[in-house]
Amino acid sequence: MIADLTRAERQWAMMILGALGIVGLAMAVAGRNDLLGIHGWIVLAAGLGGFIAFMRGKDAPEPSDDRLNEYYDAPTRLGIILTLLWGVVGMGAGLWVASLLAWPELTFDAAWASFGRLRPVHTSGVIFGFGGNALIATSFHVLQRTTRARLPDQISPWFVLLGYNLFCVIAASGYLMGLTQSKEYAEPEWYADIWLVVVWVVYFAIYMRTLARRKEPHIYVANWYYMAFILVVAILHIVNNLAVPVSFGSAKSYSLFSGVQDAMTQWWYGHNAVAFFLTAGFLGMMYYYLPKRAGRPIFSYRMSIISFWGITFMYMWAGSHHLHYTALPHWVQTLGMAFSVVLLVPSWASAGNALLTLNGAWHKVRDDAVLRFMALAAIFYGITTFEGSFMAIRAVNSLSHYTDWTIGHVHAGALGWVAMITFGSLYSIVPSMWKRPSLYSAKLVEVHFWLALSGTVVYVFAMWNSGVIQGLMWRTYTESGTLSYSFIDSLVAMHPYYIARAFGGLLFLLGALVALYNVVMTIRMPAPATEDAALDIPVQPALQAGE
Amino acid sequence: MFGLHYKIERSAIGLVTFIVLVASIGGLIEIAPLFTIDETVEQAPDMRVYTPLEVAGRNIYIREGCYACHSQMIRTLRDEVERYGPYSLAVESSYDHPQLWGSKRTGPDLARLGNKYSDAWHTVHLFNPRDVVPESKMPAYRWLLRDPLRTDDLGNHLSALRAVGVPYTDEQVANAALDAYGQANPETAAADGVAERYGSATNIRMFDGVSTRLTDMDALVAYLQVLGNLTDAAHQPNQPEAE
Numbered sequence: 001m002i003a004d005l006t007r008a009e010r011q012w013a014m015m016i017l018g019a020l021g022i023v024g025l026a027m028a029v030a031g032r033n034d035l036l037g038i039h040g041w042i043v044l045a046a047g048l049g050g051f052i053a054f055m056r057g058k059d060a061p062e063p064s065d066d067r068l069n070e071y072y073d074a075p076t077r078l079g080i081i082l083t084l085l086w087g088v089v090g091m092g093a094g095l096w097v098a099s100l101l102a103w104p105e106l107t108f109d110a111a112w113a114s115f116g117r118l119r120p121v122h123t124s125g126v127i128f129g130f131g132g133n134a135l136i137a138t139s140f141h142v143l144q145r146t147t148r149a150r151l152p153d154q155i156s157p158w159f160v161l162l163g164y165n166l167f168c169v170i171a172a173s174g175y176l177m178g179l180t181q182s183k184e185y186a187e188p189e190w191y192a193d194i195w196l197v198v199v200w201v202v203y204f205a206i207y208m209r210t211l212a213r214r215k216e217p218h219i220y221v222a223n224w225y226y227m228a229f230i231l232v233v234a235i236l237h238i239v240n241n242l243a244v245p246v247s248f249g250s251a252k253s254y255s256l257f258s259g260v261q262d263a264m265t266q267w268w269y270g271h272n273a274v275a276f277f278l279t280a281g282f283l284g285m286m287y288y289y290l291p292k293r294a295g296r297p298i299f300s301y302r303m304s305i306i307s308f309w310g311i312t313f314m315y316m317w318a319g320s321h322h323l324h325y326t327a328l329p330h331w332v333q334t335l336g337m338a339f340s341v342v343l344l345v346p347s348w349a350s351a352g353n354a355l356l357t358l359n360g361a362w363h364k365v366r367d368d369a370v371l372r373f374m375a376l377a378a379i380f381y382g383i384t385t386f387e388g389s390f391m392a393i394r395a396v397n398s399l400s401h402y403t404d405w406t407i408g409h410v411h412a413g414a415l416g417w418v419a420m421i422t423f424g425s426l427y428s429i430v431p432s433m434w435k436r437p438s439l440y441s442a443k444l445v446e447v448h449f450w451l452a453l454s455g456t457v458v459y460v461f462a463m464w465n466s467g468v469i470q471g472l473m474w475r476t477y478t479e480s481g482t483l484s485y486s487f488i489d490s491l492v493a494m495h496p497y498y499i500a501r502a503f504g505g506l507l508f509l510l511g512a513l514v515a516l517y518n519v520v521m522t523i524r525m526p527a528p529a530t531e532d533a534a535l536d537i538p539v540q541p542a543l544q545a546g547e
Numbered sequence: 548m549f550g551l552h553y554k555i556e557r558s559a560i561g562l563v564t565f566i567v568l569v570a571s572i573g574g575l576i577e578i579a580p581l582f583t584i585d586e587t588v589e590q591a592p593d594m595r596v597y598t599p600l601e602v603a604g605r606n607i608y609i610r611e612g613c614y615a616c617h618s619q620m621i622r623t624l625r626d627e628v629e630r631y632g633p634y635s636l637a638v639e640s641s642y643d644h645p646q647l648w649g650s651k652r653t654g655p656d657l658a659r660l661g662n663k664y665s666d667a668w669h670t671v672h673l674f675n676p677r678d679v680v681p682e683s684k685m686p687a688y689r690w691l692l693r694d695p696l697r698t699d700d701l702g703n704h705l706s707a708l709r710a711v712g713v714p715y716t717d718e719q720v721a722n723a724a725l726d727a728y729g730q731a732n733p734e735t736a737a738a739d740g741v742a743e744r745y746g747s748a749t750n751i752r753m754f755d756g757v758s759t760r761l762t763d764m765d766a767l768v769a770y771l772q773v774l775g776n777l778t779d780a781a782h783q784p785n786q787p788e789a790e
Contacts, residue, residue, distance in 0.1 A: 100684075100686070101653065101684055104676075104677075104683070104684045104685065104686055104687075105687075107686045107687065109687065109689055109690070111611075111688075111690050114611065114612075114686040114688070115612065115615065115616070115686050116611045116612020116613055116614075116615050116616070116686070117611065117612055119612055119615045120612065120615075175612075178610035178611065179610075180609060180610065180612065181609075181645065182609040182612075182614050182645060182647060183645055184650060208559055208563075211559040212559065217557055218556055218557055219556050219557070219559065219562060224556070224562060224566075227562060227563065227566060228566050228570070231563060231566050231567055231570070232566070232570045235567070235570065235571070235574075239574075243711075244707045244710045244711050245707065246700065246703045246704050246707045247700070247703050247707075250700065250703065252606065252704070253707070254644040254645075254704075254707045254708050254710075254711050255644045255645035255711070256644070256711050257644070257645065257711075258640065258641055258642060258643050258644045258645065258646060258711070258712065258713075259588065259637055259638075259639075259640040259641040259642075259643055259646050260581060260587060260588060260637040260640070260641075260646075261578070261581045261582055261587075262643070262644070262645045262646045263640075263646045263648050264577065264578050264581055265578055266645065266646070268573075268574050268577065268578060302549060305549065305552050309569060312566055312569050312570050313569045313570070313572065313573070314573070315573075316570050316571075316572065316573030316574055317573035317576075317577060318573075319577075320577060322650065323648075324622075325622035325623045325624055325790070326620050326622055326623075326635070326648065327620070327634075327635050327636055327637035327639075327640075328637075329581070329584070329586070329587055332577050332581070335576075335577060336577070339573070398622070398624055401622075401650075402618055402649075402650070402651055402652040403651075403652070406650070406651065407651070474626060474627075474630070475624075475626040477626075482629075483626060483629055483630060487630070487654075487655040488680060488682050488683070491653075491654075491682060491683075491684060492682050
């Protein structure tokens with residue numbers, strides 16, 4: 001990494017790392033009587049460690065100017081590895097919390113190992129660690145290929161990738177220490193939130209600067225989705241995390257909003273974290289890698305326009321379906337329900353567009369597990385969005401809400417859609433990113449595919465069953481008009497499903513480990529002698545008259 | 548329409564502008580009015596604020612992630628009202644920054660838990676849930692009895708809460724640490740101050756059964772015992788019937 005930078009760029013990087021170290025030191029001093037101090041030391045270690053690495057490498061020879069004629073893929077390569085590592089961490093934490101629900105004594109009397117602290121490690125680990133790194137890595141790759149331009153500079157992509165991972169580390173380590181805002185999927189405290197805003201502004205700037213240098217007049221569909229992901233997540237993140245810290249020496253803060261306004265803001269955020277983090281960004285992936293792998297153009301350009309603007313407009317109304325029958329005013333619940341149902345149209349337009357793109361390439365889906373991952377992802381996307389619209393109907397929600405059905409729904413999306421499209425996309429670019437002729441083993445991709453599919457099916461069926469049983473038991477009356485079951489009766493009935501769910505999660509985790517192994521072995525394969533990627537370069541500006 | 552799009556997708560600034568505009572509408576229409584329409588939150592003149600000990604307990608509830616398995620929002624459904632008590636009103640969480648309505652019931656709803664069980668039951672249950680509920684899946688929170696409660700910064704916590712809209716008085720902020728001690732140590736001078744500043748309805752008890760020192764257990768039990776008891780608004784007869 002350091003050898004890729006010019007001397008001047010190395011100095012810039014050292015200034016940034018030095019500044020980060022100073023911020024870390026300030027946090028460590030201000031928060032010396034608080035858990036904030038521990039995070040200060042982590043930030044200081046990150047800044048100082050990077051600074052020392054640069055000190056040792058600063059006299060390495062400068063890179064040749066030829067690099068500017070190639071795409072800048074080093075950040076994508078590291079991003080792919082980080083994606084897989086966070087995947088194993090996040091899914092491993094998921095298996096652990098799933099096991100805790102079957103065998104609660106696995107906490108071992110250690111506060112950090114209790115369900116409430118590990119659960120956000122699982123959710124943030126997979127959403128932000130696994131999903132976020134996948135989005136950053138693939139967005140850099142797709143952005144360059146679809147604009148036929150190199151990223152605008154050499155430092156900012158590293159700043160975004162590494163800075164984002166620092167955020168993830170602070171988030172996950174904070175949960176284990178008990179630092180959380182309690183807002184689901186927005187748990188990190190105020191200082192981590194501010195840092196993420198800084199990283200995000202640079203990320204957005206990379207996008208705009210690269211687009212400004214593009215050699216293609218049109219901005220490709222995949223980039224619309226990545227841009228919607230970056231922009232809307234920024235809006236959601238800033239509004240939902242508005243808070244007043246107890247002091248600058250304290251990690252704790254109090255949300256600006258309370259009660260019903262806070263609940264609505266939180267689920268406006270929460271549902272659109274699903275929409276713009278876990279859907280829009282991954283649709284960007286799908287719109288590039290699926291047609292590319294299938295060797296077919298996108299079925300319908302107009303359908304992609306309709307679905308893009310439909311999703312961007314309507315998702316933002318749907319959050320209130322998380323608050324049916326609560327103290328949220330009825331009119332907001334009704335609006336949320338109505339938009340959630342109509343949302344099925346753009347969602348299925350996207351899923352259908354992807355599947356129709358595969359027409360004429362179904363034999364490839366049969367033979368190529370990488371493409372099959374992406375095809376299955378599109379199918380699960382269709383299933384999950386249908387289920388989501390269905391569950392947003394008030395009467396259905398009265399049964400499903402607060403139960404495991406919601407968990408099943410989320411995992412149909414997270415495992416079936418998000419993880420499948422990610423694995424398919426990563427498998428399809430790993431060989432070219434490391435200039436290898438192919439993956440280490442196509443058979444292991446096949447093994448991973450079936451582990452992932454069977455794990456998802458076991459998981460989702462277990463949760464559908466437990467959720468519906470739970471919901472029905474809570475509302476069943478005896479003939480004399482009293483409630484039939486105590487709460488604990490419903491909990492006891494869940495036990496076999498909780499074991500089945502942990503087993504499904506185990507299968508999925510094994511699949512992720514197979515993927516990590518396959519990618520590592522691909523990287524370790526000897527590089528071929530011939531260069532076969534002559535076409536995978538940016539378009540050079542034509543010489544202007546007078547130059 | 549597609550002709551217009553043909554132009555938009557050739558301009559990065561154009562795309563950015565349209566995405567931000569189109570995505571902002573939903574939130575503006577659904578969220579902004581909740582701050583301005585008066586009927587959104589009911590009137591409850593008897594609404595109390597959390598005491599410093601209850602604030603500390605609430606923070607422990609958040610720290611341990613209790614909200615991941617317990618909701619604090621009884622829906623307007625007949626079976627919920629019969630199981631948990633009157634459905635929750637918006638005003639009841641109006642001092643909750645942030646709200647802890649929750650999204651999942653691995654364990655039961657806690658919105659009306661206050662004074663349903665004894666302090667001793669809670670202490671035993673939190674120490675090891677399976678001692679009192681053999682089938683329970685809840686973790687054992689033994690460290691709550693071990694760890695002393697931090698009180699020195701409670702004044703800052705109350706000021707921060709005041710900054711976001713909870714009506715704490717200067718006197719309450721100034722005496723926060725003392726009041727936390729007093730609430731768990733009845734028959735001391737400090738305890739009288741708590742009743743004076745937070746009202747006679749405040750629970751002043753040795754929550755964890757031990758008077759010598761304040762533990763995280765004292766704070767968490769104090770918080771659990773006030774759930775649903777900040778106001779009587781939900782128990783008034785003029786509420787519409789559950790569905």
